[in-house]
Amino acid sequence: MAPLNIVIMAAGKGTRMKSALPKVLHKLAGRSLLGHVLASTETLGAARRIVITGHGAEQVEAAVAGAPAIAFVRQMPQLGTGHAVQQAVPALEGDDGITLVLNGDVPLIRPETAARLVEACAGERLALLTIELADPSGYGRIVRDGEAVKAIVEHKDATPEQRRIREGYTGMMAAPTGALKRWLSQLKNDNAQGEFYLTDVVAMAVADGVPVLGIAAPDETEVLGVNSPVQLADLERRFQRQQAIALMDGHGVRIADPARFDVRGTLECGSDVEIDVNCVFEGTVRLGDGVRIGANCVIRNADIAAGARIHEFSHIDGEKAGGASVGEGALIGPFARLRPGARLGAEVHIGNFVEVKNSTLAKGAKANHLAYLGDATVGERVNYGAGSITANYDGANKHRTEIGADVHVGSNCVLIAPVTIGAGATIGGGSTITKTVEPGTLAVARGKQVAISGWVRPVKGGSK
CATH class of the missing domain: 3.90.550.10 (Spore Coat Polysaccharide Biosynthesis Protein SpsA; Chain A)
Incomplete structure (x- = not known):
């Protein structure tokens, strides 16, 4: 030839x-x-x-x-x-x-x-x-x-x-x-x-x-060629509309407004997917049947399983193809952040201002408010309290935290890795955990509360 x-x-x-x-x-x-x-x-x-x-x-x-x-x-x-x-x-x-x-x-x-x-x-x-x-x-x-x-x-x-x-x-x-x-x-x-x-x-x-x-x-x-920023922006919108129409005609995706929709890579969708306005998809993203994406989300290199709901203003970044995954029926956000290595099982709940990085959460685990999970393995049905974090970095190396099934972690706890929390254990609110917690036990590690009677609060301009 x-x-x-x-x-x-x-x-x-x-x-x-x-x-x-x-x-x-x-x-x-x-x-x-x-x-x-x-x-x-x-x-x-x-x-x-x-x-x-x-x-x-x-x-x-x-x-x-x-x-x-x-x-x-x-x-x-x-x-x-x-x-x-x-x-x-x-x-x-x-x-x-x-x-x-x-x-x-x-x-x-x-x-x-x-x-x-x-x-x-x-x-x-x-x-x-x-x-x-x-x-x-x-x-x-x-x-x-x-x-x-x-x-x-x-x-x-x-x-x-x-x-x-x-x-x-x-x-x-x-x-x-x-x-x-x-x-x-x-x-x-x-x-x-x-x-x-x-x-x-x-x-x-x-x-x-x-x-x-x-x-x-x-x-x-x-x-059409590109010779100016105006022409580039015009071609961007033309291209994005083509992609939106292909998804709507070919897969029945409901896109709230094709003029406020961006795919910067590959987006694969199942049936009955809904995408609200101002969403950006980068790298390789897969959305299963019935997935709903709220407004103003950015999703990069992630697999979202059937029935999952990504609430408004959430940010999912897998860094590379398949680098983050969300299980069936999971609820994410609003204002949640999933980083590379986040692996969420079915029916997991990640709420507002919760960040997950390089961590696996099993079915039904929940971290609903203001929390951080980094380099952690979390069992089924764990309830992870507001304000709690895994302290996974010692200044030189990363360490893992192992949390067994049915653990309850109270609010404002610090789990200092490497550490293991046994199945069914409870961590009292405000605790700093540095040692293994045996299954089914209650661990409380905090300073004793002290009340001082007759104490007078300092006032501005007072004597020192």
Whole structure:
């Protein structure tokens, strides 16, 4: 099979972004613009993916260096789109193959659309991805003779009549690799910008008798580029709405307001899931059947089992995929925080201002108010009192606390790890526990209460 090269142009500075960060590294839905393009091309079977860098080249290359089948070439200085692709010529494999040219700042190109371009090219034709717009200002215009494409005229070089053409060139094409190399070697910069335009290869293809096809993109959103923070924000909302619609249509998810919903990774949902406003899902998140997510929650890399309820303003962060989990029918929040390694069983209750880190809570355990559980193993039906903490860090090392089933921990207790609380034990409120508590016993460790009669409280300005 003839090799497929994919060339991604990512050399531009992005002046209108008004940022020190290279434009293609700005993020949309939690992933860089260039990262989106690379992800869309992973299934196309390319022999090589060549990223053309320039402004911030080292930063851009470092950000995506781990992607498979990737190579880098640099465009220094930047003298136009044709000049950019010229830099990639030595890296192109197989004159009998196909070269697909994409833009690193057009992040939402779909794999299916890119594949259509490659298929239309078939190693014999020049295939251009086009889009019809109500206002194509800034786009090169597709000049046709009937159905045949004869040229692309850049907006700045177009006549008033040509600017009335609504079909624009998206900047993406697929060409026979051998012919593309020949055309690139013939480019000239005698235009208004003094640049080498990649679009000039269209006229060369026509002159060579190579058919030029205009392949219409199915959707405007997937061919929109990012040149400013305003355009980035607009594309973010378009993308988020697409994801919301896919979840609602495909899985029946009830999303209170798609305009206040963000997925920055992957969100998998069962049936009858409800998501309130202003929720953010990052990394890999799985929501089981009947899960309800309250307003203003942030959930990252977590598995939430069927029937669980995440109340408002809760923050769950597993750090890596599957790094936190919530069992069936559990109740979390409001204002709860689950950190990496939090493993909650069925029907666990974690209430307001409770933090759980690297701890396992068995079925029915409860920590309802103002508490901390770190590096702990908590048995079934434990009741963990308000204001209680596990003191798991000694200044150098972390230690675990073991709490057996049916333990009752009173309010404002400190369990200093390593320590074990046996099943069925009770810890009196205000206790500081440093030693093992045997099963079924009551442990109280606090200073004796003293009452002083006739004591007078100091007053301001009094004698010392």
